[in-house]
Amino acid sequence: MEIAFALVALAVVVLFFTGVSERLGFPAPLALTVVGIVGAYLPGVPEIHLGHDVVLFGLLPPLLYAAAMQTSLVDFRANVRPILLLSVGLVIATTLGVAVVVHALLPGLGWPAAFAIGAVVAPPDAVAATAIGRRIGLPRQLVSILEGESLFNDATALVALRTAIAATAGVTALHVGEDFLIAAGGGALVGFVVFLIVAWIRRHLTDPLMDVGLSFVVPFAAYVAAERFHGSGVIAVVIAGLLLGHKAPIIQTAQSRIAERINWRTIAFLLENTVFLLIGLQAKWILEDVADSDVAWGRVLAICVAALTAAIVIRLVWVFATQILLMRRGGPRKPAAYSFILGWAGMRGVVTLAAGFVIPEDTEHREILLLIAFTVVAGTLFLQGLSLPWFVRRLDVPSPDPAADALARASLLQQASKAGFDRLEAVKHDDPHDVIGLIKQRVEQRNFAAWEQLGTKPGVETPSDLYARVRLEMIEAERERVLEVRSERTIPSEVVSQVLTMLDVEESMLDRATETQEGVRTANAFRLAGTGCPEIDSHPAVTPVENPVCQGCLDDGTTWVALRQCLDCGHIGCCDSSPGRHATGHFHDTGHPVMESAEPGETWRWCYLHQITA
Numbered sequence: 001m002e003i004a005f006a007l008v009a010l011a012v013v014v015l016f017f018t019g020v021s022e023r024l025g026f027p028a029p030l031a032l033t034v035v036g037i038v039g040a041y042l043p044g045v046p047e048i049h050l051g052h053d054v055v056l057f058g059l060l061p062p063l064l065y066a067a068a069m070q071t072s073l074v075d076f077r078a079n080v081r082p083i084l085l086l087s088v089g090l091v092i093a094t095t096l097g098v099a100v101v102v103h104a105l106l107p108g109l110g111w112p113a114a115f116a117i118g119a120v121v122a123p124p125d126a127v128a129a130t131a132i133g134r135r136i137g138l139p140r141q142l143v144s145i146l147e148g149e150s151l152f153n154d155a156t157a158l159v160a161l162r163t164a165i166a167a168t169a170g171v172t173a174l175h176v177g178e179d180f181l182i183a184a185g186g187g188a189l190v191g192f193v194v195f196l197i198v199a200w201i202r203r204h205l206t207d208p209l210m211d212v213g214l215s216f217v218v219p220f221a222a223y224v225a226a227e228r229f230h231g232s233g234v235i236a237v238v239i240a241g242l243l244l245g246h247k248a249p250i251i252q253t254a255q256s257r258i259a260e261r262i263n264w265r266t267i268a269f270l271l272e273n274t275v276f277l278l279i280g281l282q283a284k285w286i287l288e289d290v291a292d293s294d295v296a297w298g299r300v301l302a303i304c305v306a307a308l309t310a311a312i313v314i315r316l317v318w319v320f321a322t323q324i325l326l327m328r329r330g331g332p333r334k335p336a337a338y339s340f341i342l343g344w345a346g347m348r349g350v351v352t353l354a355a356g357f358v359i360p361e362d363t364e365h366r367e368i369l370l371l372i373a374f375t376v377v378a379g380t381l382f383l384q385g386l387s388l389p390w391f392v393r394r395l396d397v398p399s400p401d402p403a404a405d406a407l408a409r410a411s412l413l414q415q416a417s418k419a420g421f422d423r424l425e426a427v428k429h430d431d432p433h434d435v436i437g438l439i440k441q442r443v444e445q446r447n448f449a450a451w452e453q454l455g456t457k458p459g460v461e462t463p464s465d466l467y468a469r470v471r472l473e474m475i476e477a478e479r480e481r482v483l484e485v486r487s488e489r490t491i492p493s494e495v496v497s498q499v500l501t502m503l504d505v506e507e508s509m510l511d512r513a514t515e516t517q518e519g520v521r522t523a524n525a526f527r528l529a530g531t532g533c534p535e536i537d538s539h540p541a542v543t544p545v546e547n548p549v550c551q552g553c554l555d556d557g558t559t560w561v562a563l564r565q566c567l568d569c570g571h572i573g574c575c576d577s578s579p580g581r582h583a584t585g586h587f588h589d590t591g592h593p594v595m596e597s598a599e600p601g602e603t604w605r606w607c608y609l610h611q612i613t614a
Contacts, residue, residue, distance in 0.1 A: 002046075006046065006048075010274055010277065010278075011270065011274075013277060014270065014274050014277055017031055017032055017035050017277075018031075018032070018273050027385055027386075028273055029272075029276045029381065029385065030276075030381055030382060030385050030386065032273055032276040032277040032280065033276045033277070033279050033381055033382075034280065035280060036276070036277045036278065036279060036281040036282075036283070037280040037281075037283045037378075038280075039277075039280065040280065040282070040283050040284035040285075041284055045281075047284065047285055048278065048281045048282070049282075049285065050278050050279075050281075050282055050350075050353060050354065050357070051354075051357055052354045052355065052356075052358045054354075055350055055351065055353070055354030056158075057223065057224075059271055059275060059350065059354075060154070060223075060234070060237075060351065060354070061219035061220050061222070061223040061233070061237050062219050062220075062267055062268075062271060063268065063271055063272065063275070064151060064154075064219065064234060064237045064238055064241065065218065065219035065222075065237050065240070065241040065264075066241075066264045066265075066267060066271075067147060067150070067151060067241070067268070068151055068237065068239075068240075068241025068242045068245060069241045069242075069244060069245035069248075070245065071144075071147050071148065071151065071241075071245065072144065072246075073243070073245070073246040074246075075140075075141075075144040075148075076144065076148050078144075079141065079144050079145050079148060080148075082145050082149075082326070083148035083149050083152065084152075085318075085322045086145070086149040086153065086318075086319075086322075087148070087150075087151075087152035087153040087155075087156060088152070088153075089318070089322070090122075090149075090153070090314075090315060090318045090319075091122040091123055091156040091157050092122075092156065092160065093314055093318055094118065094121070094122035094310075094311055094314050094315065094318075095115060095118035095119045095122045095160050096115075096118060097118070097310050097314045098117065098118035098121055098122070098310050098311060098314075099111070099114040099115045099117070099118035100114075101306050101307060102114050102117055102306075102307055102369075102372065105302060105303045105306055106295070106299075106303055106365055106368065108364055108365065109364060109365055110364065112165065113164075113359070113363050113364060113365070113369065115160070115163075115164035116161055116164040116165055116359050116363075116369070117307070117359070117369045117372055117373065118160075118164075119158075119160035119161040119164055119355070120157070120161060120352055120358075120359070120369075120373050121307060121311050121348060121352055121372065121373055121376040122153070122156075122157045122160070122311075123150070123153040123154050123156070123348070123351060123352065124146075124149065124150055124153065124315075124345075124346040124347055124348055124349075124380075125150060125348055125349025125350065125351060137392075137399030138341065138392065138397070138399065139338070139397060139398060139399065142338065142341060142342055142345070145342060146342070146345055151238045151242075152234075152235065154234045154351050155183065155184065155187065155232040155234040155238075156180075157351070157355065158232070158234065158355065159179060159180050159183045159184075159232065161355055161358060161359075162179070163179055163180075165358070165359070165360065166179075182230055182231065183230070183231055183232040183235070184231075184232060184235060185231070186226060186229050186230060186231025186232065187226045187231040187233065187234065187235030187236040187239070188231075188235055188236070188239050189231070190222060190225050190226040190229065190231050190236040191222055191226070191236035191237065191238065191239025191240040192239055192240075192243070194218065194221060194222040194225065194236065194240040195239065195240045195243040195244055195247075198214065198218055198240070198244060199243075199244065199247060199251045201214065202214070202251045202256075203251055205253075205256070206253060208253065208255040208256040208258075208259040208260075209259075211252060211253070211256035211260065212256065212260050212263050215244075215263075215264070218240055218241075218244070219237045219240070219241070222236040222237045222239075222240045223236060223237050248260075275349065275350040276349075276350075276381075278350065279349070279350055279353060279374075279377060279378070282353060282374060283374065283378075286367070286370050286371050286374050287371070289367035289371075290367050290368060290371050292367070293365070293367055293368060295365065295368060300368055300371065303368065303372065304371060304372050304375035304376075305375075307372045307375065307376060308376050308379040308380070311348075311376050311380070312346065312380065312383075315343050315346045316340070316343035316344070318343075319339050319340075319342050319343035320336075320339050320340075320343065323339045337395035337396070337397050338397065340391070341388070341391060341392060341395065341397055344384055344387075344388060344391060345384065345388060346380060346384065347380045347381050347384050347385050348376050348377045348380045348381070349377060350377075352373050352376060352377050353373055353374065353377055355373070356369060356370045356373035356374075357370070407604050407613055408613070410447070410450040410451045410613070411606075411611075411612065411613035413446065413447050413450045414447055414450075414611050414613075415611055415612075417443050417444075417446075417447055418611050421440070421443075424436060424439070424440075444576070447576075448463070448464070448575075449577075451562075451575060451577060452464045452465075452561060452562070452575075452577050462561055463561060463577055464577070468510045471506075471510060472507065472510055475503050475506060475507050475510075478503060479500065479503050482496060482499055482503070533607050533610050533612040533614060535593045535594050535607045535609055535610065536594055536605050536607050536612065536614045539567040539568070539593075539605070540567075541567070541596060541603070541605070542565065542567055542570055545565065545570070545572060545598060548563050548565065548572045548598045549572065550563055550572055550573055550574040550578070550580070550582055551572070552573060552574065552580050552582035552585070553574050553578065553579075553582065556579075556580055558578070558579040558580050559578070559579070560574035560580070560582075561574065561577040561578045562574070562575040562577065562578070562597070562598075562599055563575070563583075563597075563598035563599060564583035564595040564596065564597060564598055564606070565595060565596050565597075565598040566583075566586060566587075566590075566592050566594075566595050567592070567594045567595060567596055567605065568590070568592035568594070569590070569592060571586050571590075571592075573585065583595055587608045593607055593608050593609045594606065594607050594608070595608070
């Protein structure tokens, strides 16, 4: 009963303070850590010792799996070199550097224990880095590198820690290399085998509940199986999650993907925030254990600060040094601001604390080593986590552009629609009820809504805006009527539930579209790279027309939504969301293939022949 009460209390505290943090605009991970530290000293709050087995076998697998499923395998491959340099090379460098510092400052500490604490504080935390990074709008490439690094650096650190602990019995460099290869290779092999098995099962599953239930088993099965064969459970979970997430559109049904995505987002949300609360709750008993030590507090403080400084400085130096190395080998040149932000975003998390508890209890000065781990976690969370947004603004690091995303989304939908229409033409159907015409109309309406999100005029309601507003009002009335019918008990409850679900799905889609539109309207300029279309490349931008109008709309007595300018003759026409569709009509009449947005602040171009945007 006490355990159940404690779990409920943890969940309530996490939900409450996460909500408060979001309203105040303060990072939830930092707020929950503070709440945990304060709560540890409150009377009546039980003392919680976060054992390594709870974290490594209970919390780490689902957290890694949720992060891996959401990580793009394409982006991971594109950034594989910096990810490996950080997740393997930097972890080893930090382990050695921190070990030298701690060994020099803490008398009586042997080298194996020094290397152990170095391995403990070496890996940054995926949850901490990406939670803060996404919130402040870091460039996507930096977030991809941080995610990829954090998925694999735990494996390197845990192998290094295991080797350091085994060093008390005497090991050679050959044993160290062999241990690492077995852990990495074995973990990757088990993860791939788990992926193959689950993928085969999913091809024969149509029930979303069974599919999601299976996904809850995957991270624990992969972790335990890998550890059973002396492989890295971390790598096994990451490999399985990456591959299953990448293949999900092929091996899962749409309902299963949606259900799995929602369930794992909820699990990750609760676990991630609970982790930071648990970190803070460790403060009291760790400090009490250090107080019983025979080492003076002044020296303990100096050791902790030195270890924290070493962990931060080594990362910064490593990031800049490897960036220079990659540039000399023909890699792309990155601004110094990018390198600094990547080096500064090295927040540690729960894995560091959990790994600290792996250090044997009979190790000399173990309580101080645990305090070092806690100091590095708390220090990086607050020092780097609080200052990272300031550095991003100060260095003018660009965040993802909602306008560029809207342009890319509209272009991709257009290409997808073309493929769908080509398939429709290739497959002959008997269509006495003009169903194909209805399909084409609905697809076009979806595409028009995507293009309308490119509008940057504040206060102007597009057709899609009007549709969403009116439809939401209708759905509210429809839901009220369905609830009235439910209270009358004239319709089976299952049928009522199905209808309410249909309304909920439609409403959620409208809400998301509205949020996306608002984000686009607050964006600045488009920054989408060229596509290499020969027609677009051969049509440079023309001088924009001052106060453009669509003469076709004026002649027809209709209104336009947005204006487009032909790059061959400068003709101004309205977009396809407008009643007249005069820009497209101009293309059909003249064959001029490329037009450009004539709206203020928009610089994108569209090729009618290849249906590509740049």
